[in-house]
Amino acid sequence: MEQLLITTITILFFPVACLLLLVVLLASxxxxxxxxxxxxxxxxxxxxxxxxxxxxxxxxxxxxxDETEEEVDSDDEGKRVIRRDISVSLDGLKFHxxxxxxxxxxxxxxxxxxxMYFAKCGMEAVIxxxxxxxxxxEELKSWNFLTRTTxxxxxxxxxxxxxxxxxxxxxxxxxxxxxxxxxxxxLLWLIVSTAFIGYLPRNKFKGRLNEYVSLMSHxxxxxxxxxxxxxxxxENKASSGIVVANHTSPIDVIIMSCDNCYxxxxxxxxxxxxxxxxxxSRATSHIWFERSEVKDRHIVAKRLRDHVADxxxxxxxxxxxxxxxxxxxxxxxxxxxxxxxDRIHPVAIKYxxxxxxxFWNSSKMGMLxxxxxxxTSWALVADVWYLPPMDKQEGEDAIGFASRVKKEIVKxxxxxxxxxxxxxxxxxxxxxxxxxxxxxxxxxxxxx
Amino acid sequence: xxxxxxxxxxxxxxEEIQNETGFSRNQIIRxxxxxxxxxxxxxxxxxxxxxxxxxxLAINPLGDRIVHAFFQESNDETVNFxxxxxxxxxxxxxxxxxxxxxxxxxxxxxxFAFRMYALDGDDKISRDELLAVLHMMVGxxxxxxxxxxxxxxxxxxxxxxxxxxISFDEFKQAMEKVDVEQKMSIRFLN
Numbered sequence: 001m002e003q004l005l006i007t008t009i010t011i012l013f014f015p016v017a018c019l020l021l022l023v024v025l026l027a028s029x030x031x032x033x034x035x036x037x038x039x040x041x042x043x044x045x046x047x048x049x050x051x052x053x054x055x056x057x058x059x060x061x062x063x064x065x066d067e068t069e070e071e072v073d074s075d076d077e078g079k080r081v082i083r084r085d086i087s088v089s090l091d092g093l094k095f096h097x098x099x100x101x102x103x104x105x106x107x108x109x110x111x112x113x114x115x116m117y118f119a120k121c122g123m124e125a126v127i128x129x130x131x132x133x134x135x136x137x138e139e140l141k142s143w144n145f146l147t148r149t150t151x152x153x154x155x156x157x158x159x160x161x162x163x164x165x166x167x168x169x170x171x172x173x174x175x176x177x178x179x180x181x182x183x184x185x186x187l188l189w190l191i192v193s194t195a196f197i198g199y200l201p202r203n204k205f206k207g208r209l210n211e212y213v214s215l216m217s218h219x220x221x222x223x224x225x226x227x228x229x230x231x232x233x234x235e236n237k238a239s240s241g242i243v244v245a246n247h248t249s250p251i252d253v254i255i256m257s258c259d260n261c262y263x264x265x266x267x268x269x270x271x272x273x274x275x276x277x278x279x280x281s282r283a284t285s286h287i288w289f290e291r292s293e294v295k296d297r298h299i300v301a302k303r304l305r306d307h308v309a310d311x312x313x314x315x316x317x318x319x320x321x322x323x324x325x326x327x328x329x330x331x332x333x334x335x336x337x338x339x340x341x342d343r344i345h346p347v348a349i350k351y352x353x354x355x356x357x358x359f360w361n362s363s364k365m366g367m368l369x370x371x372x373x374x375x376t377s378w379a380l381v382a383d384v385w386y387l388p389p390m391d392k393q394e395g396e397d398a399i400g401f402a403s404r405v406k407k408e409i410v411k412x413x414x415x416x417x418x419x420x421x422x423x424x425x426x427x428x429x430x431x432x433x434x435x436x437x438x439x440x441x442x443x444x445x446x447x448x
Numbered sequence: 449x450x451x452x453x454x455x456x457x458x459x460x461x462x463e464e465i466q467n468e469t470g471f472s473r474n475q476i477i478r479x480x481x482x483x484x485x486x487x488x489x490x491x492x493x494x495x496x497x498x499x500x501x502x503x504x505l506a507i508n509p510l511g512d513r514i515v516h517a518f519f520q521e522s523n524d525e526t527v528n529f530x531x532x533x534x535x536x537x538x539x540x541x542x543x544x545x546x547x548x549x550x551x552x553x554x555x556x557x558x559x560f561a562f563r564m565y566a567l568d569g570d571d572k573i574s575r576d577e578l579l580a581v582l583h584m585m586v587g588x589x590x591x592x593x594x595x596x597x598x599x600x601x602x603x604x605x606x607x608x609x610x611x612x613x614i615s616f617d618e619f620k621q622a623m624e625k626v627d628v629e630q631k632m633s634i635r636f637l638n
Binding site: 080081082083085087088089090109110111112113114115116117118119120121122123124125126127128129130131132136420424428429433434435436437438439441442443445447 | 475479486500501502503504506508511513536560561564581582584585586587588590594598601606614619622623633635636637
């Protein structure tokens with residue numbers, strides 16, 4: 001038995017080592033054989049087959065419903081439970097439908113039935129609301145052969161089960177070990193090289209070397225998650241200044257850094273992320289801060305301004321939402337980064353969640369748990385769009401500028417545009433928000 | 449994620465809920481996954497905090513009353529899925545033909561609205577109770593006096609037996625011309 005094991009290992013060792021070497025080498029010079037593209041396209045075909053099977057099985061099951069409830073008419077609404085008629089938001093009451101009974105055009109006397117507007121709207125929010133939806137994984141339209149996304153699908157057919165088993169073996173017995181090794185190499189390289197660069201005197205050479213090494217290690221790391229990223233409009237790539245992007249996961253940083261070298265601003269993290277942050281800081285100037293410290297804010301703002309003013313420094317990558325969102329929407333952009341620069345380079349990052357959900361639900365799992373999910377997924381497929389730089393307009397304040405930039409990102413990535421603050425993931429609503437709908441409603445009723 | 453905890457609803461239970469509420473199987477499964485995602489502690493019950501963690505509900509002027517409705521149903525400090533879905537069932541559209549589902553009739557919808565005002569259980573809306581709801585709806589934007597006169601006028605218009613309160617029957621009369629079916633129905637998708 002032992003003998004057999006040793007023989008297998010010896011036989012397997014050489015090809016596997018060669019494969020690993022090839023992956024790491026290709027990654028470090030930024031070349032691709034087009035294998036990942038083929039792999040992704042192959043997976044799409046498998047998913048399509050699965051969707052077919054599942055639909056067939058469901059049609060058999062379904063008994064004609066005597067209900068006359070509204071049928072779903074568009075693709076997008078397949079995931080919804082209700083169609084919203086009315087909602088309250090930070091700008092007051094919003095009516096989504098043109099149904100006559102809901103139009104409150106002129107001032108009128110208070111009627112005891114007015115409470116029904118709020119009752120209906122509150123109930124709709126209990127069933128479905130934009131914000132909590134942003135902080136939970138988006139649902140898939142068709143199954144991607146991962147048990148984590150089955151949503152109560154049980155046994156469907158033998159063929160699907162066999163396919164799932166094959167996929168499972170492939171993911172856990174081949175992909176995971178390979179990825180772990182590649183990731184470890186990337187990480188080790190990052191830590192060793194930054195430590196080395198840290199000893200060099202500050203000069204042009206150090207900058208160039210850092211750029212080169214950073215690209216290299218991030219590319220290795222990206223391969224470690226089987227990232228397949230398409231960068232659009234590279235001509236808009238920033239060489240200095242502030243770059244803002246929507247935020248889904250800390251992996252965003254790796255995705256972005258495979259194509260350009262950035263300085264980073266962010267909350268100082270503990271644990272695994274902290275190690276990486278400290279490694280990065282050795283090579284070039286990043287800005288890490290404690291969110292709780294108010295005093296830090298001013299220092300950060302000042303450092304940002306200084307950094308941006310120095311054209312020789314790396315562009316700074318900022319995620320102005322301040323928290324990870326499930327990649328369906330973009331939430332409020334914090335004005336901080338928009339106060340410190342008149343020119344912003346927007347970037348939209350859109351993941352294809354069929355191959356694995358990139359969203360880090362930080363309130364539910366730690367960074368390592370998130371990493372494990374990525375490692376056991378099919379791949380990390382993403383599009384990155386570099387948008388043309390935007391300048392602050394005359395008389396525009398930071399909030400206006402921020403929301404204008406956000407709109408461009410929303411448009412490019414096909415996201416939903418939300419005005420809510422991403423901090424709601426952890427914190428309660430602010431008192432002053434409650435008064436907004438009240439004010440709005442008060443305007444609608446007549447008083448003597 | 450919530451998906452992994454998957455469905456602990458048994459088929460029998462789904463059927464029971466179907467009969468009780470009129471929701472389709474698919475809707476029940478979806479509402480169950482919503483229930484699970486609201487249940488942050490994962491113990492199968494919702495607390496008031498769980499509800500108020502929905503920002504849109506937290507800023508709803510009558511948010512507290514809406515949440516309260518769930519706890520009236522359960523008579524407890526927690527709400528389980530059956531109670532949760534029973535309350536939601538009142539907001540299913542009313543169909544003229546199907547009268548066997550008792551939860552989404554005009555009467556039930558009116559009762560729900562009535563209970564948002566009448567808290568103390570004497571089955572009448574007093575002036576104070578009406579004022580309290582008015583307060584929640586307008587905040588500090590309308591003066592105390594003006595609210596008082598609105599309350600007086602509303603009670604005066606609805607009160608037929610002259611006890612300066614609104615009973616459920618009087619409430620129903622006041623709602624006669626109101627399209628309750630429309631206003632208290634949510635468009636559920638199938």
